[in-house]
Amino acid sequence: MRVVIAEDLALLRDGLIRLLGAFGFEVVEAVDNGPSLLRALTAHRPDVAVVDVRLPPTFTDEGLRAALEARKQVPGLPVLVLSQHVEQLYARELLSDSSGGIGYLLKDRVSDVKQFVEAVRRVADGGTALDPDVVAQLLTRHAREEPLQQLTPREREVLGLMAEGRSNAAIAAKLFVTEKAISKHTNNIFGKLGLPPSEDDNRRVLAVLAYLGG
Amino acid sequence: MVEIHRYGHSLEDTVSELLRTYGRRALTCLFRAILQIVMAFAVNLPLFILAVLSVAFIPLGVGVVLTPVVFQAIRTVADQQRAWAAEWSAVTIPVPYRPEPAGAAGPLRRLGRLLADPASWRDLLWTILNVPVALVLGVLAGGLAVYGLEGVLLAPWLALISDYGWGPFWPVEDWGAAGIAGSVVLGAALVVVGGPVGPFFLKAHALFGQSLLAPTRAALAARVEQLAESRSETVDASAAELRRIERDLHDGAQARLVALSMNIGLAEEMMKHDPEMAAKLLAEARESSGTALTELRDLVRGIHPPVLAERGLDGAVRALALTLPLPVDMHIDLPGRPEAPVESAAYFAVAEMLANVVKHSGARRAWLQIEHSGGRLIMIIGDDGTGGADPAAGSGMRGIERRLAAFDGTMAVTSPPGGPTVVTMELPCALSSPRTSPSSGTA
Numbered sequence: 001m002r003v004v005i006a007e008d009l010a011l012l013r014d015g016l017i018r019l020l021g022a023f024g025f026e027v028v029e030a031v032d033n034g035p036s037l038l039r040a041l042t043a044h045r046p047d048v049a050v051v052d053v054r055l056p057p058t059f060t061d062e063g064l065r066a067a068l069e070a071r072k073q074v075p076g077l078p079v080l081v082l083s084q085h086v087e088q089l090y091a092r093e094l095l096s097d098s099s100g101g102i103g104y105l106l107k108d109r110v111s112d113v114k115q116f117v118e119a120v121r122r123v124a125d126g127g128t129a130l131d132p133d134v135v136a137q138l139l140t141r142h143a144r145e146e147p148l149q150q151l152t153p154r155e156r157e158v159l160g161l162m163a164e165g166r167s168n169a170a171i172a173a174k175l176f177v178t179e180k181a182i183s184k185h186t187n188n189i190f191g192k193l194g195l196p197p198s199e200d201d202n203r204r205v206l207a208v209l210a211y212l213g214g
Numbered sequence: 215m216v217e218i219h220r221y222g223h224s225l226e227d228t229v230s231e232l233l234r235t236y237g238r239r240a241l242t243c244l245f246r247a248i249l250q251i252v253m254a255f256a257v258n259l260p261l262f263i264l265a266v267l268s269v270a271f272i273p274l275g276v277g278v279v280l281t282p283v284v285f286q287a288i289r290t291v292a293d294q295q296r297a298w299a300a301e302w303s304a305v306t307i308p309v310p311y312r313p314e315p316a317g318a319a320g321p322l323r324r325l326g327r328l329l330a331d332p333a334s335w336r337d338l339l340w341t342i343l344n345v346p347v348a349l350v351l352g353v354l355a356g357g358l359a360v361y362g363l364e365g366v367l368l369a370p371w372l373a374l375i376s377d378y379g380w381g382p383f384w385p386v387e388d389w390g391a392a393g394i395a396g397s398v399v400l401g402a403a404l405v406v407v408g409g410p411v412g413p414f415f416l417k418a419h420a421l422f423g424q425s426l427l428a429p430t431r432a433a434l435a436a437r438v439e440q441l442a443e444s445r446s447e448t449v450d451a452s453a454a455e456l457r458r459i460e461r462d463l464h465d466g467a468q469a470r471l472v473a474l475s476m477n478i479g480l481a482e483e484m485m486k487h488d489p490e491m492a493a494k495l496l497a498e499a500r501e502s503s504g505t506a507l508t509e510l511r512d513l514v515r516g517i518h519p520p521v522l523a524e525r526g527l528d529g530a531v532r533a534l535a536l537t538l539p540l541p542v543d544m545h546i547d548l549p550g551r552p553e554a555p556v557e558s559a560a561y562f563a564v565a566e567m568l569a570n571v572v573k574h575s576g577a578r579r580a581w582l583q584i585e586h587s588g589g590r591l592i593m594i595i596g597d598d599g600t601g602g603a604d605p606a607a608g609s610g611m612r613g614i615e616r617r618l619a620a621f622d623g624t625m626a627v628t629s630p631p632g633g634p635t636v637v638t639m640e641l642p643c644a645l646s647s648p649r650t651s652p653s654s655g656t657a
Contacts, residue, residue: 108504
């Protein structure tokens with residue numbers, strides 16, 4: 001799988017190259033600034049890109065903007081955005097074109113290597129990987145509202161994992177239950193929230209996030 | 215040949231350029247002089263009469279409402295005068311008004327503050343004195359050249375065909391040819407002199423404005439005192455802030471990193487004879503690194519939120535509102551970004567107020583308006599909660615007031631029991647020119 005990396009801190013950039021290399025990714029280019037990133041993304045059209053939000057020259061949200069611009073030129077180009085802090089505002093901007101292949105994670109998540117690599121693969125496959133912190137914020141914000149109050153604690157847990165972009169199989173593995181049990185939970189959740197059920201993981205994420213106002 | 219030709223051509227150019235410049239300057243000066251005179255009669259005079267009447271009507275009650283409005287209008291006119299003085303004559307006239315203190319502003323208290331400010335009365339004095347002064351200086355600034363022009367182009371020739379014959383300073387017709395020649399010569403002299411001296415009369419007018427519209431010595435002394443106070447408060451507050459950050463780092467992230475390296479060291483030792491234990495220690499180490507990162511993140515957010523650095527006040531406030539449990543109607547209109555320290559103070563002020571709405575008001579909706587006008591950043595936050603907020607009671611609001619005061623900013627709270635609560639904060643500041651999008655900017 002071909003991947004482009006954008007990270008301005010050499011230490012982290014080398015770490016990411018080594019980590020992804022160890023899991024069989026081919027790093028076609030690693031850049032350290034916004035303009036190079038946009039060029040690399042449109043020139044290589046990688047299977048997935050791992051991008052730091054804050055990059056030179058402005059050290060603002062250069063990486064995010066370059067990623068969004070690249071996706072405008074190459075619709076659906078899978079991008080996993082990493083940051084020291086997560087903002088719902090950015091999550092919303094990333095997800096706004098609803099074409100999937102989007103990840104938005106805290107940099108800390110890299111430390112759980114297996115989960116991180118799984119997230120990269122999921123994004124490359126056109127799925128979603130949303131940081132648990134973003135999801136938690138969304139859920140807290142709506143916690144007082146009626147339909148969410150009707151969910152059982154277990155269902156709320158499943159809803160959270162769903163919003164992160166995980167498939168039923170992944171949720172089942174994480175909660176140590178069968179996939180069938182999870183699909184029963186998801187049906188209940190969709191029923192209670194009044195959402196049309198969907199087997200497509202990506203459409204499901206978007207429906208849940210739209211519901212939560214993400 | 216070519217040289218001479220070019221020289222002759224450029225002389226012609228120079229002369230026509232000189233004439234054009236002269237004409238442009240004289241016309242500008244004339245226009246400004248007329249503007250000043252019109253302002254004096256059409257605005258100053260009625261405002262002065264209104265001000266006197268409204269003050270006289272204070273005992274009847276009408277004046278209580280009317281007086282602040284009229285005095286505010288006078289301030290607006292005076293501000294315009296300050297702007298013109300700076301732009302036309304490079305005369306700086308600082309603004310002398312006392313800053314609005316925080317707290318609910320009832321109409322009576324507002325009136326009291328206004329009348330107690332000596333600058334209000336100096337404004338009033340200027341309002342009426344400016345009428346004759348603007349007339350005299352305006353006529354001198356704009357009229358000399360015009361009058362001279364009349365002496366050259368109109369008076370002598372009109373004298374030949376009619377009774378009219380007022381040239382510069384004397385009736386031309388009584389003097390015959392000498393009168394005509396004199397009129398032309400004197401008129402020409404007036405044109406030549408009147409054009410260039412016009413701006414000096416405008417400047418004299420600006421200096422007259424400065425004598426009444428700038429702060430007095432006493433006002434400056436009071437201002438120094440107020441600045442010293444707000445400075446010492448700011449210094450105290452930032453020292454306390456640094457102490458808090460030091461403590462947070464020392465007890466939080468730093469301690470965790472120590473534990474983390476201890477765990478890793480232990481795991482290293484155990485790798486050979488107890489790999490299972492080593493794996494457990496490493497997992498623990500990872501967890502504690504995660505906690506340390508979370509703590510650092512929260513700390514950074516408290517010092518300077520990353521999204522503020524990345525997106526400015528507009529984006530940061532929007533990002534903040536997305537995390538609140540109640541809907542916030544937002545109208546943010548900022549064509550640029552303020553200086554970083556002002557931006558940060560503004561952000562934390564808004565954040566504190568929104569946190570108050572969530573914590574204390576019991577509101578179901580909130581609204582927020584941020585705009586920049588008249589050299590001030592204006593932030594208004596309202597909610598439909600229970601009201602009764604007292605800026606003197608909460609340390610949060612007091613802290614925000616202090617933070618704003620460091621930039622000459624002000625805060626006013628109206629929060630009657632039963633609500634609604636509206637907090638208005640103002641920060642004097644300039645906005646930088648609109649930021650170009652970083653991805654399209656130069657690398």
